Amino acid sequence: MSSQCGKLYVVATPIGNLADFSFRAVDVLKEVDLIAAEDTRHVRMLLQHYGIANRLVSLHQHNEETASAGLLEKIRGGLDIALVSDAGTPLLSDPGMPLVRMAKDAGIEVSPIPGACALIAALSAAGLPVSRFIFEGFLPRTSSSRKTFFKERLNCESTWVFYESSHRILDALKDMSEILQADRQLVIAREITKLHETIVKRRLDEMLELVESDENMRKGEFVVIVEGAVIDKNNQALSAEHLSVLKILLNECSVKTAASLAAEITGAKKKVLYQAALEMMGKVKG
Known part of the structure; x- marks a missing residue:
């Protein structure tokens, strides 16, 4: 690889509170030649807040395969590029994988600039075991697919985590309640780092009742954390x-x-x- 080759930075951005942005991240975004952003309009507001006047290009789920190839050539030509998503750490249920994969395959240096991540923030405040956990991204969109998803994880002994949207959170909990035991512990973390941040731990049946009765619990962006199954290895009875x-x-x-x-x-x-x-x-x- 030529010594003139540039570098790719993967930069985490705030997920709500603009103060959750590191000095290093600001410096990198000021110094790179180009910033590849999921939504340039959204990211421009963040840049303006920190006085960053740098060129933005769009890299989202509908163009990332073709756009990534072009960005890779720019890095080969000596440009340093930063990859950011709308909020949080890129690639965590956000675009960017093709560009990072291409860069790694080409021997280009990829440097992570760590910061906010809804998944990790929620786990840190959940009060459920985190020594082993599984991140599942977003749930399937249909009820039947969600129920299959829950059945497949019925006996998973690790804590498992998924993201959900405001217009599907109630349906997701209803489907879950048909598959999992009512006493399974659940944590819902919504609007993390934002004004109406709420992190609630309940039994599944109690959580469903809460979300059904409280309209505010159906608003915002959600991280849902599910307690792993407790399996009695000595229990000879079959369910x-x-x-x-x-x-x-x-x-x-x-x-x-x-x-x-x-x-x-x-x-x-x-x-x-x-x-x-x-x-x-x-x-x-x-």
Whole structure:
């Protein structure tokens, strides 16, 4: 790579409070040759607040494949470019992945300028375990797809997190309540760092009631954090869901295979599932 090659900076911007912007981020945005922004009009207000007079180009989900190629050539030609999204850390449910991937593949230096991130901010104040967590981005848009999503995570023992919009948060909680137990702990963090910031921890059934009854709890931008499943490894009892999964698998597989697959899917003990499968198939000697 030529010594004349430029550099790509991935710069986190505030998610609400303009004061959540580092001195380093301001310096970088002042010094680069070009700023690639998700929405130039939105980012221009931030730049004006900090007295940054720099050239902006648009890089959003509808043009990023073609625009990224052009930006890569500019970096190859020696320009330093900063990548920003509308709010928070780029690539976290925001555009930018094609440009970063192309730059890394081309051997171009990519430097992160850390800052605000709704996901991390919410986790830090949630009061749920964060030693292991899974970030799921935005939920599917349809009810049936959301229910499938929740079923697939029914026995996930890690904390899991997703983003949701104001016009779907209530429907998402209703779908979740049909799949998860009512006592599963939930945290909703809305409008983080903004004037009406709210971070609430409740049981799932209580959270659904709160969001249904309080119109304010259906406004803003949401991070939802779900407690991981607590699975009793010593519990020999099979739930109705365990048995349902096993029954479906027995229609396609041998007893041994069905028990093994059901154990992987549900987390129940294979020996217990195998015994239940034998009973379903009427193969238990008596």
